[in-house]
Amino acid sequence: MQPEQLSNLIDRIYAAALDSECWRQVSEEIQKSIGGHSVNFVIEDTDLKKFLYVFTNAATESDVAFYLKHIAQNDGLTELLEKVPKGQAFLSQNLLPLRQLERVSAYDRFYRRLGQTYFNAANIYHSQSVRGFISIVRSHLDTPFNQSDQQNLQLLIPHLSRALVINNTLKDKTVTIAAVENSFEHLSFAVLMLDERGKIVLCNNRARPFITNLKQLRSDYLIRLPNLNATQRLHTLIDCALHGSNHLRGGSITFFYQGEQYVVHCFPWCDRFNHINWLGTRARCIIFIVSAEYLSGSPCHWKKAFGFSQAEASIANGLICGNTVKELADKLFVAESTVRFHVKNILKKTETKSQIAAVSLMLRSLMVAQW
Secondary structure (H helix, E strand, O other): OOHHHHHHHHHHHHHHHHOHHHHHHHHHHHHHHHOOOEEEEEEEEOOOOEEEEEEEOOOOHHHHHHHHHHHHHHOOOHHHHHOOOOOOOEEHHHHOOHHHHOOOHHHHHHHHHHOOOEEEEEEEEEEOOEEEEEEEEEOOOOOOOOHHHHHHHHHHHHHHHHHHHHHHHHHHHHHHHHHHHHHHOOOOOEEEEEOOOOOEEEEOHHHHHHEOOOOOOOOOOOEOOOOHHHHHHHHHHHHHHHHOOHHHOOEEEEEEEOOEEEEEEEEEOOHHHOOOOOOOOOOOEEEEEEEHHHHOOOHHHHHHHHOOOHHHHHHHHHHHOOOOHHHHHHHHOOOHHHHHHHHHHHHHHHOOOOHHHHHHHHHHHHHHHHO
C-alpha cells in the first residue's frame, strides 16, 4: 500500500470515529485498497448473538436475518476470531485450509453461496461482550490472500481500534446527555448549563423563552430576560460565575414575565458536582429560572431535605426568591438579627459557608428531587 493511500485511509477512519455513518464508505475503501470480492464490518454482542452494527456488500438484509437465526449460534468461521489475539490480522486459509473449510456447516449453508471463501480478517475491538471485526473476502475463484495483503490490513488495525473506542465513547456520552436532557424536561422550572465560553450546552424547554438567536448588549451570552437591566445583571453574574473571584461568584435577580414574578439564580458548576460525570468537563455554569409561585410550595421540601424548622424553611425560601435580610425581616415582621440567626442555622444545616452556596445547594436538591 502506497504511503499516500495509507494516509488517506487513516484520515477516513478517524472521520468515521466521529460519524458512524462513514463506516460503510471506510469499509469499501479498505476492501478496494487490499483487493477483495466483498467486505464485512460488524459490531456484535457476543452474549446475545446480536449485531449492533453491520455492513456487508455481499449479503442482503434477508441474508443477514437468515444468518442470525440459523448460523450465528454455531459459526465455525467467526470462532477463528477467538483463536487469534485482538488486533492481529490473520488469513483464514492459514487456520482453516479449503478442504477443512468445506466441511464446516456454516460455510456450506451460508458463506459458499455468498462467494465468501478466503478471509483477510481481524478482531479490532473487544470490550466486555461487544466485539468488532472486519474481514475482506475473496471467493474460491479468486487468488487467496497473501502475506502482503495481511500486512496491509495490519497497518490499519491500530487506527480502526482507536476509532471504534472513540466512536463508542461518543455514543455513550450522547446517550448520557440525552438522558440528562430528558430528565431536565421533567423539572417545573427552567434550567440552562453553560460551558467555559458561556455557550449553552444543555437546557430544557422551559428555558426556551429566555434564549435569543441574536447577540444582545454586545455580549457572547444568548440568554435574554424580559427587561434590559435584568439581562445586563444576568450577564454580569455569568461573567462572575465563569471567570470571577470566589467571593463574587453566583447571585440572583428577580424580574417579571407575563405578569408573574420570577427569580433567576446563576452559579458556577464545579467538577465536584459531577457525581455521575453528566457532561464531562464541559459544564461550567448553571442557571435556574424559577417562578415565585412555584417556590411558594417549596418550604416543605426544605424541611424534609435539610431538617429545617418552619422558620428556617421560610427564610430559606425567601433567600431563594432573591430577598435580602432586610426584606425578609420586613416581610416576616421580625428583627434583622432574627433573620441572621436563622440564616446561620441554614448554613450550618446545609454545611455551606455563604448564602450563595446554600441557595445553590438547595436548588440542586430541588432539581434532584423532581427526577
